[in-house]
Amino acid sequence: MIGPEEESFRQAEFVALLKKNGDKVYNFAFRLSGNEQDAWDLFQETLMKAYSRFESYDRSRPFDSWLFKILQNIYLDERRRISRKPASSLDAPSPFPGKPWEEILAGTDLSPLDRFTKEENIDLVQKALADLPPLYRTAVILCDMEGLSYEAIAEVMSCPVGTVRSRVHQARQLLKKSFEDLSNTPKDRQLQ
Amino acid sequence: MTQEHEEESLLSALLDGELEGPERVRLQKHLSSCASCSLELESLRKVKTILAKAPQKSMPAEWTCDFPLAFPALKNAQKSPSRASIFSQNWLIPALVAAAVSFAVSFWVFQNRSLFPLRQSLSLNANIQTPTPTNASSALSPIISNNLNQPQDRTP
Ligand SMILES: [Zn+2]
Numbered sequence: 001m002i003g004p005e006e007e008s009f010r011q012a013e014f015v016a017l018l019k020k021n022g023d024k025v026y027n028f029a030f031r032l033s034g035n036e037q038d039a040w041d042l043f044q045e046t047l048m049k050a051y052s053r054f055e056s057y058d059r060s061r062p063f064d065s066w067l068f069k070i071l072q073n074i075y076l077d078e079r080r081r082i083s084r085k086p087a088s089s090l091d092a093p094s095p096f097p098g099k100p101w102e103e104i105l106a107g108t109d110l111s112p113l114d115r116f117t118k119e120e121n122i123d124l125v126q127k128a129l130a131d132l133p134p135l136y137r138t139a140v141i142l143c144d145m146e147g148l149s150y151e152a153i154a155e156v157m158s159c160p161v162g163t164v165r166s167r168v169h170q171a172r173q174l175l176k177k178s179f180e181d182l183s184n185t186p187k188d189r190q191l192q
Numbered sequence: 193m194t195q196e197h198e199e200e201s202l203l204s205a206l207l208d209g210e211l212e213g214p215e216r217v218r219l220q221k222h223l224s225s226c227a228s229c230s231l232e233l234e235s236l237r238k239v240k241t242i243l244a245k246a247p248q249k250s251m252p253a254e255w256t257c258d259f260p261l262a263f264p265a266l267k268n269a270q271k272s273p274s275r276a277s278i279f280s281q282n283w284l285i286p287a288l289v290a291a292a293v294s295f296a297v298s299f300w301v302f303q304n305r306s307l308f309p310l311r312q313s314l315s316l317n318a319n320i321q322t323p324t325p326t327n328a329s330s331a332l333s334p335i336i337s338n339n340l341n342q343p344q345d346r347t348p
Contacts, residue, residue: 022251023248023249023250023251024248025251026249026250026251026252027248027249027250030249031246031249036249039249040252043251125242125243125246126246140243141243143208144239144240144243144244145243145244145246145248149210150205150208150210165201165202165204165205165210166201168201168204168208169200169201169203169204169205169236170201172204172236172239172240173236175239175242175243176235176236176238176239179239179242
């Protein structure tokens, strides 16, 4: 049992860490789940779980990575429960069997990817992310939106660094294809 | 073509500053003479830029305001080793009420700020149930409520 003083110290420490890292963790929840409502649920569940295990948090490691790990496990458990598919199905095969990107882009003045970059496509970024297999999505969000190193991502995802590299790359290839498809789709049909 | 293409994922590693030593030198040398890999690297860079430019979401302000309210729940959760026992504690009802109130407030604020006008049409993730908060109980997360029946212990 811990005394009230120790408990309030623990609370203060948790709140302080959360205030510093909460935005990053919430952003991860949003990008992973695809909408504010699920992000909010995921975020709250993560904090509940994190606080219940706060004693096991290694103070020498980054707090955000610790929360990322808890969050992604809750998310993947939930996905698996809903899809009732084995965990291995979360990794998808390579998206471009034998079709190089330059071939897809050939013959256009402004490439679809360039058009996508120039236009205001914030919601479409979220749509493209949502279409990724969860493990690819997690890796690329942590890399490109949260700015984590491959080593830190490997720690969060409990996998080798080589697997992170492969997932990040596969995710980018799939996103490239999605962005291209979306930028070629009439605006009124893009979000359907 | 002067030489074999390198493994494609090395391009992403180079882009992320995760490639060092001989591998990096070898890939850079290859890129200087391979137009298709250079083009691939450029398109990967554009994808990375699009993601990096996407706006960062902030933790809802409501959470920080409500944190003292939510904290009794967190405080008690800390004492319980598993989810099953967490949710059998007698603080559950006040905690759920606090969560429901905070969720309702944030949902109302979000609606009124028109932050998510496209939420319905987006349907970004068809596999995820999206609860509609019409009353206190429906404000509870499907994640939370489902885990009540399925205690999981995969996190560190
Ligand atoms: Zn090449």
